[in-house]
Amino acid sequence: MSGWRRFFFLAVPVLWVAVAHIGPLIAMARISLMAVYPGPPGMASAFSLAAYAAFWQQAGFRLSLLRSIGLAGAATFTALILAYPIAYYIALRVSPVRRARRLALLAAPFWTSEVLRMFALVLLLANRGVLNAALRWLGLSTMPVQLLYGTGAVLAGMVYTVFLSMLLPLYAALDSLPRDVAEAAALDGAGPWKRLWHITMPLTSRGIASGVVLTFLASLGVFAAPALLGGAGIPVFAITIADLFGAASGRWPLGAAFGFILLVVGSTLAGLLAVAVGRVVRESSPG
Amino acid sequence: MTRHRVLAAVYWMVLAAFALPLALIALTSFAMGDLVGFPLGALSLHWYRVALSDPDYRHAFALSVALALGSATLAVVAGCWIGLAAASLRCRWAELTLMAGALLPLVTPGIIHAVALRIAIQMIGLDPGATAILLGHAIHATPYAAIMVRARRATLPAEQVEAARVFGAGSFAIMFYVIVPWLRPALLGAGGLAALTSFDDFIRSFFLGGYDPTLPVLIFGRLRSGLSPEINAVSTLVLAIMGVACVIAAQAGKFRTSRVDLGI
Numbered sequence: 399m400s401g402w403r404r405f406f407f408l409a410v411p412v413l414w415v416a417v418a419h420i421g422p423l424i425a426m427a428r429i430s431l432m433a434v435y436p437g438p439p440g441m442a443s444a445f446s447l448a449a450y451a452a453f454w455q456q457a458g459f460r461l462s463l464l465r466s467i468g469l470a471g472a473a474t475f476t477a478l479i480l481a482y483p484i485a486y487y488i489a490l491r492v493s494p495v496r497r498a499r500r501l502a503l504l505a506a507p508f509w510t511s512e513v514l515r516m517f518a519l520v521l522l523l524a525n526r527g528v529l530n531a532a533l534r535w536l537g538l539s540t541m542p543v544q545l546l547y548g549t550g551a552v553l554a555g556m557v558y559t560v561f562l563s564m565l566l567p568l569y570a571a572l573d574s575l576p577r578d579v580a581e582a583a584a585l586d587g588a589g590p591w592k593r594l595w596h597i598t599m600p601l602t603s604r605g606i607a608s609g610v611v612l613t614f615l616a617s618l619g620v621f622a623a624p625a626l627l628g629g630a631g632i633p634v635f636a637i638t639i640a641d642l643f644g645a646a647s648g649r650w651p652l653g654a655a656f657g658f659i660l661l662v663v664g665s666t667l668a669g670l671l672a673v674a675v676g677r678v679v680r681e682s683s684p685g
Numbered sequence: 686m687t688r689h690r691v692l693a694a695v696y697w698m699v700l701a702a703f704a705l706p707l708a709l710i711a712l713t714s715f716a717m718g719d720l721v722g723f724p725l726g727a728l729s730l731h732w733y734r735v736a737l738s739d740p741d742y743r744h745a746f747a748l749s750v751a752l753a754l755g756s757a758t759l760a761v762v763a764g765c766w767i768g769l770a771a772a773s774l775r776c777r778w779a780e781l782t783l784m785a786g787a788l789l790p791l792v793t794p795g796i797i798h799a800v801a802l803r804i805a806i807q808m809i810g811l812d813p814g815a816t817a818i819l820l821g822h823a824i825h826a827t828p829y830a831a832i833m834v835r836a837r838r839a840t841l842p843a844e845q846v847e848a849a850r851v852f853g854a855g856s857f858a859i860m861f862y863v864i865v866p867w868l869r870p871a872l873l874g875a876g877g878l879a880a881l882t883s884f885d886d887f888i889r890s891f892f893l894g895g896y897d898p899t900l901p902v903l904i905f906g907r908l909r910s911g912l913s914p915e916i917n918a919v920s921t922l923v924l925a926i927m928g929v930a931c932v933i934a935a936q937a938g939k940f941r942t943s944r945v946d947l948g949i
Binding site for chain 1: 689692707766786787790796797800804856888904912924
């Protein structure tokens with residue numbers, strides 16, 4: 399390729415990534431440092447750290463971030479516990495012909511919008527929902543049991559939103575596992591749990607780590623689940639941020655600062671989590 | 686073989702846990718009453734009539750379909766270009782940097798991405814509305830196309846490009862007669878995935894939308910203002926459309942389930 403053609407060929411994608419992918423995050427960081435935004439037209443807003451100070455000073459904001467982190471951690475752990483045996487089963491126990499079909503079947507519910515999935519959970523958990531109807535029918539309760547609008551419902555909703563980002567990396571890792579290693583260990587007399595803990599999991603530690611990172615980050619950003627299943631009592635950080643961008647738009651800098659804080663804290667924690675998971679899993683490997 | 690059975694049981698139980706709630710939507714859509722709840726009571730198609738005659742749903746559906754097609758096209762072009770540029774870079778670090786930047790919208794938590802996009806369109810003076818959503822969805826889906834094209838490009842035998850060059854093809858001819866045809870499965874897969882994520886997307890549409898809601902945003906709004914039974918009918922229709930689309934895609938043989946195709 400000639401010089402200018404090569405330049406054009408490379409410049410367009412680099413620009414797209416810089417402007418469309420990185421640009422909005424930089425814009426968010428910039429707004430977070432302004433006193434007012436959107437301000438009066440033609441006026442540059444003054445530099446201000448007030449938004450970050452507000453986060454530091456008000457316990458409610460910090461609590462909401464902590465709640466998000468706790469829920470995201472719990473959702474990630476739940477997804478890992480559910481997804482690992484399933485990925486293991488599909489990758490190593492299902493015949494190659496059926497493997498793709500089993501995976502697609504499990505992934506199918508996640509091809510629907512997260513709003514529909516949350517709606518489905520409402521129908522399941524509501525006071526007039528299926529679970530309560532079943533409880534009444536079985537004679538276990540006379541009054542409706544409050545299942546919706548609590549931490550448990552939000553957690554279930556989060557797992558239902560992000561499960562695929564755990565399943566797919568785990569499946570990819572388990573699918574590329576060298577099968578003869580486990581067979582050799584079995585011949586040496588290692589039991590199933592020993593093989594899982596000392597061989598299979600260490601060999602798939604990178605898949606576990608990437609599943610944990612992707613799922614944790616996705617869980618931090620979930621909005622529909624707490625909005626539809628959470629009720630007013632448990633505002634997670636995503637709800638706090640969204641409210642700041644609501645009709646009274648004077649609080650955009652605060653919302654932008656919270657978005658930036660969530661991004662920095664979330665990716666730092668995700669990184670630490672990946673390292674920790676990798677270490678725990680690898681230390682269990684015998685050699 | 687009992688361990689095998691236990692694992693199989695876990696698989697089917699989790700599948701049921703994920704699939705049955707969606708079946709509930711379909712089941713309740715045939716109930717007659719004004720209140721969504723169990724037991725269902727008499728069955729009818731009443732709420733389907735209500736839903737189909739509601740212009741809000743028709744408009745939202747049309748908007749969602751148009752946005753899915755438009756944003757998928759844009760995402761495939763952008764992602765394909767990124768993937769090919771990354772593949773052409775000699776320096777490994779430059780390639781990794783470009784691909785990392787390309788993946789950013791995929792790993793940014795949803796709420797942060799939506800808010801950042803909302804601020805960005807405000808900064809460039811674009812009002813919330815269909816154009817803003819189109820751009821947001823295209824940006825969100827670009828990583829899928831970039832990964833899939835990059836992976837597919839790596840499987841193109843170098844001899845094919847060499848042969849074309851020996852026979853006198855220029856770089857444009859090589860691009861459009863050798864490389865792009867080779868990428869076809871990746872482009873189709875990425876396009877389908879991009880259209881699906883756009884059609885399903887809630888958080889970006891919610892923040893970037895103006896007065897005309899997309900279908901998920903409309904359903905979200907109706908859900909928040911109380912359960913009205915026609916939501917079930919609309920949701921069931923959407924599920925049915927999705928199901929048919931999945932079957933068609935599977936029949937066409939494009940339903941390959943490598944990790945790339947499923948969007949990781």
